[in-house]
Each structure stands twice: as C-alpha cells, then as structure tokens.
Amino acid sequence: MIESALVWFRRDLRLSDHAALSLALHSARRVYCVFVFDSDILSALVGVGQTYDRRVEFMLESVRALRVTLRALNGELIILHGKAAMTIPSLASRLSVDAVFANRDYEPDAQSRDRAVLDALSKDGRTLVETKDHVIFERHEIISTDGLPFRRFSAYARMWRQRLGVDDLGEHVVEDEVTRWAAPPPHLATELPTLTQLGFAQSNLAELGIPIGAAGGELLLRNFLPRMADYASSRDFPGQDGTSQLSMHIRFGTVSIRRLVRCARERPSMGADAWLQELIWREYFQMLLAHQPELATEPFLQAFRGWRYLDDAAGFEAWCTGQTGYPMVDAGMRQLVQTGFMHNRARMVCASFLSKHLLIDWRLGERFFARHLNDYDLASNCGNWQWAASVGCDAQPYFRIFNPEVQSRRFDPEGHYLRRYLPELADVPNDAVHAPWKMSRNQQSATRCLIGRDYPAPIVDHQAARERALSALASVSKSR
DNA sequence: TGCGGTTTGGT
DNA sequence: CCAAACCGC
Numbered sequence: 001m002i003e004s005a006l007v008w009f010r011r012d013l014r015l016s017d018h019a020a021l022s023l024a025l026h027s028a029r030r031v032y033c034v035f036v037f038d039s040d041i042l043s044a045l046v047g048v049g050q051t052y053d054r055r056v057e058f059m060l061e062s063v064r065a066l067r068v069t070l071r072a073l074n075g076e077l078i079i080l081h082g083k084a085a086m087t088i089p090s091l092a093s094r095l096s097v098d099a100v101f102a103n104r105d106y107e108p109d110a111q112s113r114d115r116a117v118l119d120a121l122s123k124d125g126r127t128l129v130e131t132k133d134h135v136i137f138e139r140h141e142i143i144s145t146d147g148l149p150f151r152r153f154s155a156y157a158r159m160w161r162q163r164l165g166v167d168d169l170g171e172h173v174v175e176d177e178v179t180r181w182a183a184p185p186p187h188l189a190t191e192l193p194t195l196t197q198l199g200f201a202q203s204n205l206a207e208l209g210i211p212i213g214a215a216g217g218e219l220l221l222r223n224f225l226p227r228m229a230d231y232a233s234s235r236d237f238p239g240q241d242g243t244s245q246l247s248m249h250i251r252f253g254t255v256s257i258r259r260l261v262r263c264a265r266e267r268p269s270m271g272a273d274a275w276l277q278e279l280i281w282r283e284y285f286q287m288l289l290a291h292q293p294e295l296a297t298e299p300f301l302q303a304f305r306g307w308r309y310l311d312d313a314a315g316f317e318a319w320c321t322g323q324t325g326y327p328m329v330d331a332g333m334r335q336l337v338q339t340g341f342m343h344n345r346a347r348m349v350c351a352s353f354l355s356k357h358l359l360i361d362w363r364l365g366e367r368f369f370a371r372h373l374n375d376y377d378l379a380s381n382c383g384n385w386q387w388a389a390s391v392g393c394d395a396q397p398y399f400r401i402f403n404p405e406v407q408s409r410r411f412d413p414e415g416h417y418l419r420r421y422l423p424e425l426a427d428v429p430n431d432a433v434h435a436p437w438k439m440s441r442n443q444q445s446a447t448r449c450l451i452g453r454d455y456p457a458p459i460v461d462h463q464a465a466r467e468r469a470l471s472a473l474a475s476v477s478k479s480r
Numbered sequence: 481t482g483c484g485g486t487t488t489g490g491t
Numbered sequence: 492c493c494a495a496a497c498c499g500c
Binding site: 236345348349352387388396397399400401402403406407466 | 481482483
C-alpha cells in the first residue's frame with residue numbers, strides 16, 4: 001500500500017468500471033484525480049484552421065459531469081490546461097504523490113507523450129502505473145503461433161473469442177473505496193476553462209441532442225439493448241436507427257468497453273454477435289497500429305507505399321462538400337459535416353468512392369474524417385480507410401468496387417436517408433432518387449430537380465471510373 | 481461490404 | 492427457360 005496516488009483521466013471520462021482509478025483506490029491511502037486539457041492536442045486542431053470542434057465541447061461537458069459525480073462522492077477533480085507532458089509531473093511533485101495512475105493509450109502520439117511523462121516522473125523517483133482499460137486484449141495477447149500479429153481478421157477474431165473468459169470482463173470496482181479521496185490543496189484549480197479559453201467557437205453540438213458524459217453513455221446503451229438483437233439486420237440501413245450510437249462514448253471512455261462486451265454476452269443473439277464482431281474489429285485495428293505505428297500514414301501493403309494517386313483538387317472538393325452527383329455519397333458527406341457523424345454504410349461507400357472512383361489518396365479522406373468525426377479514432381479510421389482503399393491488412397479485394405447507386409437502392413430503398421441530407425431530392429420519386437441523372441428533362445422539371453442546377457451531374461461515370469480503378473490497382477497488385 | 485460471366489438444378 | 496449458386500478478376 002502506497003501513501004498517495006494521482007489518477008490522470010484522459011480518454012476514460014467515467015468513474016465506474018475504471019481500471020486505473022480502481023487500482024489506485026485499492027493501492028493508495030489517498031487518491032487525487034486530474035484532467036488536463038492538453039494544449040499540444042488542442043493547438044494542433046486550431047493549427048489546421050479549426051474554429052469549432054464538437055469533440056472539444058463533448059469533452060468539456062463530460063469533464064464537467066465527471067467532476068459533479070466525483071464531488072457527490074466527496075472527491076474532487078483537479079483541472080489543468082497546458083502541456084500534459086509537463087503539467088502532470090509538476091502536479092505529481094506539488095502533491096508529493098508516490099505514483100501517477102493512467103489507463104494505457106495505444107496511439108503513437110499518446111505513447112510518446114506518456115514516455116515523456118514517465119521519464120520526468122522517474123527523475124523524481126515517481127512511477128507511472130499504466131493499466132489496461134480501453135481494450136479487452138492488448139497487442140501481445142492475441143497473436144498467431146509464429147509470434148506475429150494475425151494478418152487475417154477472421155483468424156484474429158476466432159482467437160479473441162476463444163480466449164475471452166469471465167476474468168477479462170471483470171468490473172474494476174471503484175464504489176467500494178470512495179473514502180480514500182484526498183482533498184487537493186486549495187490553490188489548485190478545479191474550475192473548468194471556457195470554450196473560448198480553449199480557443200474554440202461554439203459548434204452545433206447542443207442542437208444535435210447527443211447525450212453527453214457517462215450518464216449519456218449509459219442512456220444510449222440502455223436505448224440500444226432492446227434493439228441489439230436486430231443489429232445484424234438493421235445496422236446496414238442508414239435511414240434506420242439500427243446502430244448502437246455509442247461510438248463517441250467508446251472514443252472518450254464515457255462507457256466501459258468491458259461493460260459493452262458483458263452486455264453482448266449476456267443477451268445472445270445474431271445481433272449481439274454481429275455487434276461483438278464490430279467491437280473485435282476495433283481491437284484488431286488498435287492492435288495493428290500498436291504493432292506498426294507507421295500505419296497511421298503508410299499503407300500496410302508494401303506495394304502501395306509511394307504509389308501515386310491522382311491529384312484532383314476539384315474532385316476532392318466535390319467529395320468534401322457532398323456534390324459528387326451520387327446521392328449516397330453526397331448524403332453521407334453532408335451528414336458528416338453537418339452532424340459529425342456518418343452511418344457506417346455511408347462511410348464505406350464514401351471511402352470507396354474517393355479511393356476508387358476518384359483515385360484520390362486515401363490519406364486525404366482519412367484526414368477529412370479526422371477533422372469532422374465526433375467518434376474519430378486514429379486506429380479505426382486508418383484501418384477502415386486502408387480496408388476500403390484495398391491497401392490495408394486483410395483489406396477488401398481491389399476488384400471489389402462499390403457501386404454507389406446499387407448500394408443506395410439496396411440499403412436505402414425508400415430514400416429516407418438520402419432526402420434527410422439532400423433537400424434538393426425531396427420531390428424525386430423512389431425509383432429515381434438513387435440515380436437522379438437518369439431522369440428525363442421533363443421529369444427533372446416536374447420534380448424540381450434539374451440536374452446541373454439543383455443537383456450536380458455525376459462528376460465521374462461509374463462504369464468508366466470502375467474500369468480506370470481496376471486497371472490502376474491491378475497493375476500495382478500484379479507488380480508485387 | 482462487386483461484377484459479369486457460366487454452371488446448375490429446378491421447372 | 493429462369494434464378495440461384497458459383498467462379499475469376
């Protein structure tokens with residue numbers, strides 16, 4: 001038992017089932033809690049010209065909620081704004097704690113930050129205790145018999161499921177040790193910065209009605225549980241409420257991943273199984289990136305490293321603004337920019353369109369998603385973009401090219417999703433809404449959707465773009 | 481979570 | 492003759 005500990009909250013903004021907090025409370029007589037608005041991360045966002053960011057607001061409000069919950073248990077949350085690599089060691093020193101506890105973060109930038117924190121702490125004889133919390137299995141726990149990471153998701157998922165036992169899902173209880181909180185010295189800040197102080201303007205997050213904080217995550221989970229059995233069939237339809245809506249909460253740790261897996265296992269069904277499979281995909285990509293940090297910017301397949309994509313500024317602009325002329329692509333992109341979310345079916349179609357139909361570098365698309373996605377996660381985003389671009393680990397075969405019109409007909413037959421984000425298609429009937437360019441001029445007038453005026457003509461012809469992509473990708477694939 | 485061709489098994 | 496299954500890119 002050590003005398004005192006500091007728990008550093010990062011992307012784990014909850015109190016329940018929290019590995020680092022639980023371990024600290026069971027190891028130290030006095031426990032302090034801190035959250036740092038990391039100026040390195042925030043200024044990087046501002047540096048690329050962001051004036052608003054829904055995630056910063058989500059984080060701010062979730063930290064506020066965390067502080068409320070802590071105070072209700074007679075605890076307190078120290079709140080700092082600065083470079084975490086410097087403020088954490090200096091806070092540890094001011095509080096004279098024996099150790100800092102944090103849940104391990106596997107992203108390359110977080111790894112180097114945490115190494116710097118560890119170095120600084122060690123110089124003063126302190127330690128950084130890192131715990132497993134964000135995943136069920138870390139990168140060395142699920143590997144093939146040759147000691148290397150699995151290159152096929154199916155093999156990885158099979159072992160993941162075989163290995164899973166009750167011990168892996170145990171709750172990291174904190175509620176039984178709430179008497180151990182230490183009151184921070186009065187001169188330490190416990191006030192939240194304002195959005196303006198953090199350097200951001202207000203976004204439309206409040207209008208979107210996304211439940212925030214650990215209570216918000218719990219609310220969404222309870223909303224999903226009765227729908228979970230239908231997940232396998234309903235998740236593919238972007239016009240339906242079939243997905244869990246939990247991705248942002250998984251990203252910020254306002255819900256525990258162990259709790260989610262427990263929920264899936266306690267309610268066996270096709271839907272629960274399909275949902276668990278998606279959670280395993282997440283861990284697969286986390287594991288891959290942890291093994292190979294360069295996958296954040298380089299494709300897994302060597303043959304595509306240094307591959308020259310097309311330089312098509314106009315095409316990229318049309319894609320970003322949802323003006324490609326393909327309704328499923330445009331609806332997805334406009335949903336992304338307007339709400340910070342995009343249904344997964346649309347993500348696949350949009351990613352495929354950029355990398356195959358336009359032959360634009362998947363990294364440009366990855367960066368655009370990074371800028372806008374509320375649930376943005378480096379490992380999942382890079383992994384899925386590489387999958388869609390057919391340059392990744394266990395990627396989609398290069399010859400499988402989504403037809404945006406067919407995807408639209410199959411997964412949004414009534415056009416509900418399309419019309420929600422494309423008001424110019426409001427009067428276009430179902431049989432034409434997936435391919436409005438096929439309407440006659442008379443039909444265009446009658447439905448108040450003149451192609452080229454109210455809604456763009458397709459910027460590329462599907463058939464021609466498909467053949468161009470096939471020959472370009474085939475030449476690379478054959479050369480390796 | 482492709483597409484366009486051929487095979488197959490039913491009528 | 493039809494549609495589902497199957498095959499290779």
